[in-house]
Amino acid sequence: MSQCENYDLFLCNSGAEANENALKLASFETGKSKIIAFERAFHGRTSAAVSVTDNPKINAPLNKQHEVVFLPLNDLDSLEKELSANDIAAVIIEGIQGVGGLDQGSTEFFRGMKKLCTEYGVLLILDEIQSGYGRSGKFFAFQHHDIQPDIITIAKGMANGFPVGGLLISDKIKASYGLLGTTFGGNHLACAAALSVLDVMEEESLIENVNKVSSHFLNRIKEIEEVLIVKGKGLMLGVAFDFSVSELRKSLIFDEHIFTGGSSNPNLLRILPPLSVTPEQIDVFIDALKRVLEKIDNKKKQLN
Numbered sequence: 001m002s003q004c005e006n007y008d009l010f011l012c013n014s015g016a017e018a019n020e021n022a023l024k025l026a027s028f029e030t031g032k033s034k035i036i037a038f039e040r041a042f043h044g045r046t047s048a049a050v051s052v053t054d055n056p057k058i059n060a061p062l063n064k065q066h067e068v069v070f071l072p073l074n075d076l077d078s079l080e081k082e083l084s085a086n087d088i089a090a091v092i093i094e095g096i097q098g099v100g101g102l103d104q105g106s107t108e109f110f111r112g113m114k115k116l117c118t119e120y121g122v123l124l125i126l127d128e129i130q131s132g133y134g135r136s137g138k139f140f141a142f143q144h145h146d147i148q149p150d151i152i153t154i155a156k157g158m159a160n161g162f163p164v165g166g167l168l169i170s171d172k173i174k175a176s177y178g179l180l181g182t183t184f185g186g187n188h189l190a191c192a193a194a195l196s197v198l199d200v201m202e203e204e205s206l207i208e209n210v211n212k213v214s215s216h217f218l219n220r221i222k223e224i225e226e227v228l229i230v231k232g233k234g235l236m237l238g239v240a241f242d243f244s245v246s247e248l249r250k251s252l253i254f255d256e257h258i259f260t261g262g263s264s265n266p267n268l269l270r271i272l273p274p275l276s277v278t279p280e281q282i283d284v285f286i287d288a289l290k291r292v293l294e295k296i297d298n299k300k301k302q303l304n
């Protein structure tokens with residue numbers, strides 16, 4: 001279903017562990033240790049995974065020992081400049097940034113990055129932990145750009161809430177016995193849950209549903225004039241306003257019982273509904289958002 005035929009699978013227990021192993025594998029493979037990541041990236045909270053996460057608050061001195069450089073998204077010149085020093089093991093990037101605020105690389109950037117990585121012998125790691133498993137309207141978000149990463153990391157929706165993570169490893173990277181390992185990775189319960197998710201995705205045509213409901217959302221959100229821009233793809237969307245969404249989110253949850261997400265951009269409402277959400281449920285959300293925005297507007301008027 002993922003259309004990733006030429007990959008081997010290593011199973012672990014969480015997203016951070018998947019990225020930890022991906023980074024370690026890239027370092028083994030290249031014999032180098034420096035990593036390129038992107039501004040506002042989030043890749044998890046363990047040692048190397050948090051070091052490539054652009055948030056000093058969650059990096060302890062221990063994590064800061066890793067050699068990492070953060071570059072702006074969509075800047076191929078700065079990427080090539082870093083790669084040309086020939087000391088880089090891997091470039092790690094999210095298919096679509098989640099915690100960072102739904103920004104993403106352009107097709108030109110993803111393709112250029114892959115080409116540069118191949119040229120300089122650097123592994124490209126696609127973190128699809130949040131953007132994978134159909135969320136973007138394709139199985140993996142990088143498939144919108146028609147590239148083949150060297151390593152793809154997966155977790156989150158993979159077993160519908162049951163803890164499991166994994167790495168898809170290009171078969172150009174040869175497996176060696178005992179290089180990666182974990183006690184619980186690939187346990188029977190996690191595998192049964194992960195296989196059930198794939199069955200349900202197929203039986204309920206969930207990727208088709210993502211595309212259908214996403215178009216409906218994008219049409220309906222146009223009715224809300226306070227919205228500046230909608231970022232992301234499929235059902236991984238960010239709705240931007242010119243004010244902080246903190247009060248909006250509170251009112252949505254307490255008054256309307258609708259849970260939305262925040263991000264490192266305070267003005268962005270993060271929308272990640274279940275892949276089975278219906279257009280009618282999106283209508284409920286849009287109507288609630290209108291009511292809440294009106295309430296906030298009335299409050300502002302009273303204060304003035």
Ligand SMILES: Cc1ncc(COP(=O)(O)O)c(C=O)c1O
Nearest residue numbers: 014015016042043044098129130
């Ligand atoms: C893009 C991305 N990578 C990695 C992780 C870490 O996954 P986990 O919380 O399973 O360790 C997350 C979690 O939010 C994520 O969004």
